[in-house]
Amino acid sequence: MRVSRATAALLVPLAALVLAVTACAPGSTAHRAGAAAPEGLPYDVRPLLQPAKKYLGVSRPKAPTSMDPVHDWTRTVGKQPNLIAYYAAWNDGFDATGVRNAWNSGALTVVSWEPRDISLTQVADGASDDYLQEYAKAVRTLNIPVAISFADEMNGDWEEWGTTETTPREYVRAWRHLHDVFEDVGATNVIWTWSPNIVEPGTHKDLRPYYPGDNYVDWVGLVGYFTDWDPHSFDGLFGSTLAEIDRFSQKPRLLLETGAMPGPHRKEHVRALFDGVSASRDIIGFAWFDHKARADWRLATDPEGVAEFRRLAADDLYGFDVRKVR
Amino acid sequence: MTSTERGPRVVSPVPAQPGEQQPSGYHLPKVPEAAWSMAGSARRTWVGRAVLLCVLAFQAALSLRLENTAFQDEALYLTAGHAELRHLLHGTPLPMDYAAYFSGSPQLYPVPAAIVDGWFGLPGARTLSLLLMLGTTGLLHSFTRRLFNERAALAAAALFAVLQSTVVMGYFATYDAPALFLLALATWIVVRTDRAPTHAVLLAAPVAALAVGVKYAAGLYLPTLLGLALLTAQPHRGRKALARPLLLLLGTGALLAAGAYGGDVLAGVGHTTTARAHGTDGAVYLLRRSVEWGGLLFLTAVGGAIAYARQGRMHESPLARRLGGPSRRRRAMLGLLLCATALLAPAYQMHLGTVVSLFKHIGFGLLFAAPMAGVGLTRLMGAHVRHPHLGIALWTATLCLGISQADWRFGNWPDSSLMIRTISADVNGTGHYLSSTPEVPAYYLRDRTTQRQWQSVFGMEYTDRNHTRHTGDDAYRAALRDGEFDLIVLDGFTNPRVDAVVTDAVRGNPHYRLLAHVPFHGGDDTAAYRPSRTAPSGEGRGHYRIWVKR
Numbered sequence: 083m084r085v086s087r088a089t090a091a092l093l094v095p096l097a098a099l100v101l102a103v104t105a106c107a108p109g110s111t112a113h114r115a116g117a118a119a120p121e122g123l124p125y126d127v128r129p130l131l132q133p134a135k136k137y138l139g140v141s142r143p144k145a146p147t148s149m150d151p152v153h154d155w156t157r158t159v160g161k162q163p164n165l166i167a168y169y170a171a172w173n174d175g176f177d178a179t180g181v182r183n184a185w186n187s188g189a190l191t192v193v194s195w196e197p198r199d200i201s202l203t204q205v206a207d208g209a210s211d212d213y214l215q216e217y218a219k220a221v222r223t224l225n226i227p228v229a230i231s232f233a234d235e236m237n238g239d240w241e242e243w244g245t246t247e248t249t250p251r252e253y254v255r256a257w258r259h260l261h262d263v264f265e266d267v268g269a270t271n272v273i274w275t276w277s278p279n280i281v282e283p284g285t286h287k288d289l290r291p292y293y294p295g296d297n298y299v300d301w302v303g304l305v306g307y308f309t310d311w312d313p314h315s316f317d318g319l320f321g322s323t324l325a326e327i328d329r330f331s332q333k334p335r336l337l338l339e340t341g342a343m344p345g346p347h348r349k350e351h352v353r354a355l356f357d358g359v360s361a362s363r364d365i366i367g368f369a370w371f372d373h374k375a376r377a378d379w380r381l382a383t384d385p386e387g388v389a390e391f392r393r394l395a396a397d398d399l400y401g402f403d404v405r406k407v408r
Numbered sequence: 409m410t411s412t413e414r415g416p417r418v419v420s421p422v423p424a425q426p427g428e429q430q431p432s433g434y435h436l437p438k439v440p441e442a443a444w445s446m447a448g449s450a451r452r453t454w455v456g457r458a459v460l461l462c463v464l465a466f467q468a469a470l471s472l473r474l475e476n477t478a479f480q481d482e483a484l485y486l487t488a489g490h491a492e493l494r495h496l497l498h499g500t501p502l503p504m505d506y507a508a509y510f511s512g513s514p515q516l517y518p519v520p521a522a523i524v525d526g527w528f529g530l531p532g533a534r535t536l537s538l539l540l541m542l543g544t545t546g547l548l549h550s551f552t553r554r555l556f557n558e559r560a561a562l563a564a565a566a567l568f569a570v571l572q573s574t575v576v577m578g579y580f581a582t583y584d585a586p587a588l589f590l591l592a593l594a595t596w597i598v599v600r601t602d603r604a605p606t607h608a609v610l611l612a613a614p615v616a617a618l619a620v621g622v623k624y625a626a627g628l629y630l631p632t633l634l635g636l637a638l639l640t641a642q643p644h645r646g647r648k649a650l651a652r653p654l655l656l657l658l659g660t661g662a663l664l665a666a667g668a669y670g671g672d673v674l675a676g677v678g679h680t681t682t683a684r685a686h687g688t689d690g691a692v693y694l695l696r697r698s699v700e701w702g703g704l705l706f707l708t709a710v711g712g713a714i715a716y717a718r719q720g721r722m723h724e725s726p727l728a729r730r731l732g733g734p735s736r737r738r739r740a741m742l743g744l745l746l747c748a749t750a751l752l753a754p755a756y757q758m759h760l761g762t763v764v765s766l767f768k769h770i771g772f773g774l775l776f777a778a779p780m781a782g783v784g785l786t787r788l789m790g791a792h793v794r795h796p797h798l799g800i801a802l803w804t805a806t807l808c809l810g811i812s813q814a815d816w817r818f819g820n821w822p823d824s825s826l827m828i829r830t831i832s833a834d835v836n837g838t839g840h841y842l843s844s845t846p847e848v849p850a851y852y853l854r855d856r857t858t859q860r861q862w863q864s865v866f867g868m869e870y871t872d873r874n875h876t877r878h879t880g881d882d883a884y885r886a887a888l889r890d891g892e893f894d895l896i897v898l899d900g901f902t903n904p905r906v907d908a909v910v911t912d913a914v915r916g917n918p919h920y921r922l923l924a925h926v927p928f929h930g931g932d933d934t935a936a937y938r939p940s941r942t943a944p945s946g947e948g949r950g951h952y953r954i955w956v957k958r
Contacts, residue, residue: 122826122829123826123829123830123924123926124830124923124924124925124926126830126923126924128921128923128956222925258916262915265915265922267925268922268924268925268951268953269925270922270923270924270925295916295918296918296958297916297917297918297920297921297958298916
């Protein structure tokens with residue numbers, strides 16, 4: 083009897099200890115492995131690449147570092163934009179605050195990154211790698227999706243990285259190098275947006291040589307504006323460029339930089355823009371260039387245009403909270 | 409109580425009468441040789457068990473504080489166990505022939521471990537190992553007490569309980585804990601039947617055979633069991649003493665032969681144990697690792713063996729002098745046998761040139777050296793525990809080494825929880841996946857994928873669309889060129905060479921998109937065995953790179 087009591091006295095506390103510590107131990111089960119905090123996971127941008135609804139975007143001065151211009155525009159058009167584009171110079175740091183501001187309002191940021199004061203050959207050769215790596219680390223650390231449109235309008239002759247100073251080969255080489263640096267750093271939350279200008283006088287018609295390849299591009303962005311002298315239709319403005327791109331890429335298209343010149347045609351242009359985007363499944367949205375630059379592209383300058391924009395943007399097809407797309 | 413009952417009785421002297429022999433008026437009791445009894449008592453039993461309980465509780469605490477996701481071996485055995493279980497219960501075909509390359513029977517441990525895993529998850533399977541390792545320490549205590557005494561037994565248990573191998577195997581869902589437990593049980597039977605009829609030693613045969621079945625490498629320690637059977641044949645000498653090991657050899661051999669005949673395990677034995685591929689780890693390097701991981705206990709055991717050979721008396725009581733004991737030659741042989749057993753694993757791994765699993769195998773040998781280490785520790789402290797500080801210092805040093813090595817060991821494979829969470833939505837029952845450690849996702853995602861869907865980075869064959877067969881690195885390149893894999897997970901260190909091949913093939917590949925760059929703590933599986941090498945990104949951190957089909 084004494085032996086059994088002694089044995090029990092040995093085993094019971096031991097079993098209790100083991101059970102207690104096991105219950106409290108931060109073990110590693112499949113369940114636990116599957117229950118990691120969502121915020122700890124790298125953001126998967128794939129659902130944002132071709133969402134069911136269209137992006138309704140805007141570019142306004144100081145946004146998204148300050149969201150006041152966005153809120154102001156929201157009041158004008160009656161709908162919260164879910165895409166905010168801004169322009170960054172080479173050697174600017176990554177505007178994590180702006181990207182976070184946009185994200186917190188349910189919008190994705192597009193950085194239009196302009197490599198001024200450095201040649202694309204230098205970029206391709208790694209002359210800016212330290213800068214790029216720091217930038218990419220900042221993007222990765224933020225872990226919020228961001229679209230990067232590097233050296234847009236490369237097919238025009240008005241930019242430093244355009245047709246007069248850079249060859250398509252160097253352009254593609256620089257793009258791929260940039261992409262690879264981001265991949266090496268692990269910044270997988272980038273949507274790579276290749277953005278030529280629409281084919282028009284002063285641009286190269288043959289866009290294919292500038293295309294970095296499907297494996298380096300997520301979106302094809304387009305830069306094109308309705309003007310008084312261009313055709314006043316969506317097809318007339320974008321049709322030939324879209325047809326050209328169809329030859330070599332099936333990536334989703336985004337009208338990254340668009341607008342309509344103020345004047346008698348603005349209302350008509352706004353309607354053409356919405357109709358064209360709505361009609362094409364490949365076009366995932368647009369961003370209105372709401373700046374006064376060379377012309378006054380600001381929407382608010384034309385009440386009729388505002389009214390038409392407001393009416394068409396009210397369609398449920400436009401705008402969605404990017405944070406809820408999974 | 410009267411005053412006379414309180415102390416020695418005082419007797420008044422009575423004058424002697426002339427001419428008569430007077431008896432003395434008082435009696436001098438016989439003075440005992442020792443002021444205390446050597447015999448056991450309830451108090452001693454309780455004190456001994458309380459100390460053992462503390463040792464076991466401490467061992468449990470050391471093991472349970474370890475934390476990481478499943479190591480690839482654990483994942484493999486548990487996945488195999490689930491597959492074997494489905495095969496046994498429902499006849500589901502096995503995804504692969506586990507017996508052909510497992511280092512133990514795919515049924516004996518994996519199946520019960522998978523059952524526990526199914527109920528309680530990985531912590532449950534690891535707790536099973538903990539219970540087995542606690543049982544091992546308990547058995548060590550018991551047979552050491554039988555061989556020597558209680559004090560040496562407690563010292564042996566205390567030293568063994570804090571070794572890296574004990575602490576890690578106590579929370580490691582692999583073959584090792586059950587195999588070591590069975591070896592300890594077989595040893596216990598051999599020692600406990602020392603005074604029993606000779607044939608009683610046969611009780612150890614099925615246990616020893618089972619230990620070898622659970623993990624083939626346990627066979628390395630069968631000669632030690634035979635030696636113990638000989639040296640502990642207490643009442644017997646000469647040929648009669650040889651009967652015990654002979655019986656044990658025949659019994660165990662017959663059972664092993666029957667097992668080998670009945671099951672298809674010989675290929676696995678050859679592949680993983682007897683004819684294992686030789687590695688490139690040098691003897692000096694392996695010796696250094698062996699010294700780091702078991703040197704202190706081994707030295708203590710050697711000290712104990714020498715001291716025991718010189719003086720067999722295990723008790724301070726003068727009465728102990730009259731007790732019979734083994735002869736000096738037998739004591740020396742026992743010490744030699746137990747200490748030499750600790751050298752078997754390092755020697756065999758030097759022969760194989762591999763450090764893989766050395767830390768665990770060292771633990772197997774130290775189980776046998778631990779009794780002598782217990783003797784060594786008690787002799788170090790001296791008679792009547794005159795120098796407890798020496799014992800405390802030695803145990804503390806063993807503990808510090810054990811804790812730090814166990815922590816380092818358990819932190820040296822990637823914590824896969826984030827990776828699993830990241831890929832879980834991208835796998836299903838039809839895809840084909842490439843992974844640095846396919847066992848881990850195959851285990852965690854076993855409800856969605858099967859083991860066959862996961863390809864490792866240690867060689868593959870691939871036939872492309874033109875029916876050209878590729879092998880080695882070319883197979884990876886061709887498969888990736890064709891977009892064969894639906895998901896790729898590389899950890900950057902399991903096989904850096906093939907990682908580089910895959911990374912190059914994926915870069916610019918239109919089929920794949922880099923989905924995520926998942927950081928992890930721990931990592932550098934190789935460094936787990938080679939601490940001089942640094943982890944991939946330093947400070948024990950690294951990252952998984954995960955690609956998915958576009």
